[in-house]
Amino acid sequence: MARMTAARAAVEILKREGVRDAFGVPGAAINPFYAALKASGGITHTLARHVEGASHMAEGYTRTHPGNIGVCVGTSGPAGTDMITGLYSATGDSVPILCVTGQAPTAVIHKEDFQAVDIAAIAGPVTKMAVTVLEAAQVPGVFQQAFHLMRSGRPGPVLIDLPVDVQLTEIEFDPDTYEPLPVYKPAATRPQIEKALTLLGESERPLIVAGGGVINADASELLVEFAELTGVPVVPTLMGWGAIPDDHELNAGMVGLQTSHRYGNATFLESDFVLGIGNRWANRHTGRIDVYTAGRKFVHVDIEPTQIGRIFAPDYGITSDARAALELFVEVAGELKAAGGLPDRSGWAAAAQEKKARLQRRTHFDNIPIKPQRVYEEMNRAFGPETRYVTTIGLSQIAGAQMLHVYRPRHWINCGQAGPLGWTVPAALGVAKADPEASVVALSGDYDFQFMMEELAVGAQHKIPYVHVLVNNAYLGLIRQAQRAFDIDFQVNLEFENINSPELGVYGVDHVKVAEGLGCKAIRVTDPNELRSAFEQAKKLAAEHQVPVVVEAILERVTNISMSTTNDISNVVEFEESA
DSSP: OOEEEHHHHHHHHHHHTTOOEEEEOOOGGGHHHHHHHHHHOOOEEEEOSSHHHHHHHHHHHHHHSTTOOEEEEEEIIIIIHHTHHHHHHHHHTTOOEEEEEEEOOGGGTTTTOTTOOOHHHHHGGGSSEEEEOOSGGGHHHHHHHHHHHHHSSSOOOEEEEEEHHHHHSEEEOOGGGOOOOOOOOOOOOHHHHHHHHHHHHTOSSEEEEEOHHHHHTTOHHHHHHHHHHHTOOEEEOTTTTTSSOTTSTTBOOOOSSSSOOHHHHHHHHHOSEEEEESOOOOHHHHOSHHHHHTTOEEEEEESSGGGTTSSSOOSEEEEOOHHHHHHHHHHHHHHHHHTTOSOOOHHHHHHHHHHHHHOOBOOOOOOSSBOHHHHHHHHHHHSOTTOEEEEOSSHHHHHHHHHOOOOSTTSEEEOOSSOOTTOHHHHHHHHHHHOTTSOEEEEEEHHHHHHSGGGHHHHHHHTOOOEEEEEEOSBOHHHHHHGGGGTOOOSOBOOBOOTTOGGGTTBOSOHHHHHHHTTOEEEEEOSGGGHHHHHHHHHHHHHHHOSOEEEEEEBOSOOOOOEESSSOTTOEEOOSOBO
16 A cells, blocks of 8 residues: 555545646645645646635636636635635535645644634635544545535535644555545436426416526536427526527526616516526525515526525425436427427517517717726627636626626626625636636726736736726725615725826726736726727737736726616616617
8 A cells, every 4th residue: 555645645636536726825834735736746736926816716717617626725824714705705606616724733723823723613604514634544535525525416615624744644545546436416306397397388478597506517508408499588697697698599688686687677577487497596686585476486496405495485396406407307398399298489589589689778888988888898899709707796797797798608707696806816817727728808897906916916927818807987886886875975985196197097096007017918998999909909918928918998987887776676777778
């Protein structure tokens, strides 16, 4: 039997579980793991500038391809505590990432030793498992269990905390005979699917709501096939955007209070039946439950049994992985169609498309300063259907979701549940690392960008190119708009006159100088007619220099973006005229 340190055994398991990349920051208590990482080879490491950034890089990496699991590495404290936001984000969006932390020696963990913190207790509420391994011989089993848990049921993150003496202890371990544990995913039964289709068949105006679970299960093609078989229009959620192409005749648009389409809400409010697959009825999708559920029946399919009935009780619930359910939905629907047992939904689908044609928001404005809607119009022209968009939260994300176009799964990579500011830069780096040939385009408001803009240096150092669209109004735009209900405009204004860049006026931070100082390229645009050429130049600069390229659009200070102020999807306020 081979003898090696527990840290080396952990690295060998990572490789055999399919890990090829890791993101992190070394430190004294995790250095044995880093030594094993170097000695073993086979895993590329990207050095972050902030450990929270490493966790978001791991998230972006996981979200890019089916089967990916991003790994972030650091010490237990403060690196592990920095990574809690990434773990929270990952657990909220059902994203498996592995956080490996280095702890103080076992003998002094409870003696207030330097940087010793009970990181397992801190991480417990936002992970599927968080454990400090006190016996070196348990390390292989804990890592094996970690990958099993991350992939089984509802995916999610795991934290493994390794005291430095545990990492250094030699154990017996044979990497050549290591095997991953079988992944458990619940699967729907045929009688369950038949009952769901019976309920669907009894309706006149049905919809399918496709959530992020469809994309997690790599089941988007099955979703489209099922929709085409039945003729039922599809509403993707924000996390499910891309599961059906935006230009598909059965795409009915997104529904919700903010990241929604006018036509999506209008069609939903006319529906009488909803089949939700891999979605969690998030509050910004549903708004008021009484409005959302009134006059319609619901079937809910979800991989997590406790998710069914969590927000409201459906008429029928099925615990199943989205792919397993959709395979049966396609099989049974195909048999029904061949037997003439499916209703004709063409009139209902056509009505949804008529709304889609009629209820578009205006994007073309020639104003200076630039109106944000024009930025998204030009992005649609400059960046093709192969583009992977990355964004997190704010008016920029909301307007982007209302106006951009997404055609493929995993091409809208968005932090949905947690929405931490600063997520976008590191997540985009993780996406670009996972798919080096992709066209990666990040979208940030100025405040999101400023939270972790130091991670741009990671892209410069490690030659990770992508384009970052930065819409700058020197405001916390979403919070400012929310404060209208309180008749205040308080502590949301970022304006100041920069003594080193007087040409900016009151727009404060000189993002071009910052980006250039971090080794990247940057372009500032003040005229909407120059946006398209700036985007084209940015693509060329990123390809030529292999670094992130920032395109900063100087926006009008105040823009109100369409959203509901009453938590009601039937009452979304439109601030601009229709297209």
